[in-house]
Amino acid sequence: MSKPREEKYQAILDAATEAFAEYGYFSCQVSKIAKLAGVADGTIYLYFKNKEDILVSLFTDRMGQFTEEIRKEIAQCQTTKERLLRIARTHITYMQKNRSLAMVTQIEIRQSDPQIREAISGPLREYFQLIELVLAEGVAKGEMVLSDFKVGRQMFFGTLDAVMSDWVLSKKPRSLNGVENIIFDLMNGAFKIKD
Template identity: 80%
Template sequence: MTKPREAKYQAILDAATEAFAEYGYYSCQVSKIAKLAGVADGTIYLYFKNKEDILVSLFSDRMGQFIEEIRQAIVHCKTTQERILCIIRTHLKCMQENRALAMVTQIEIRQSDPKIREAISGPLRGYFQLIEEVLTQGVEKEEIMLTDIKIGRQMFFGTLDATISDWVTSKKPRSLEGVDDIVFGLMCGAFKISI
């Protein structure tokens, strides 16, 4: 894509994130996304086939950025302990900085039909693979104890996922500050990491 086209594409995804978070995927009209993006309704269809395509593209694009941010951050980590803490902190920071995206990923995508869930499974598998790579390296270096990498990844991701789900659905808004240390403490206990 050319730069102006890419900028408009990103603006539409940003607007869709806000609109889906505010109105819900099913109640949100494409015209609301267009209005928030500052484009004509028809412009949306130059970039996306339909509202479903917008949701899938939003998740794929943002999840791709998210995974890349984590990959870049863990490059500087020397131990498995540091990599696990880095993933936790980056995950929580990204969600805290973009509550609307957190709402879309935690609520709207789960309520979507199976076809949408299948379409977004690729980027999510990328995140799972990243976590499994870190855990596998930790086992190989004898920095953590874990007999089943898949179960370890499910527990690790599940803890982060449940934490964010609780945060976005809470009736009283609160900060995620300090939650990283709590989650890390749980992972240390589960993976037998000495602090």
């Protein structure tokens, strides 16, 4: 994609994030996205087939950026403890900085039809695999005890997911700074993580 075309594509995704968060996916009209993006309604269809395609593209793009950011962060870590703390911190910080995106991922995508859920499953699976890899490496290095990586990932991600859902649905969102330490303490007890 040329730079101006890529910029417009990203502007539409940014607008869609805000529009879906404000109006809800089902109530949001493509014209609202176009208005927020500062483009004509028809321009949207030069980039996306329909509203479903916008939602899937939004999730795929943003989740890809999110997972890549986590990869970079954990590459700097030496121990499993550091990696899990960094994943939790990056997850929470990223969503706090992108509240509209958090609303879309925690509320709107979960209400979508099975076809949309299937279309967005790839980027989510990639994130799950990254967490499972960190857990498997931790066991292989003797830094933790865990007999089932999938269950471990479900516990870890499920805890992060529940914290973010509560934060998004709260009438008065609070700061989540430091929450990763509480999450880690829970995982530490469950996984017997060594320093």
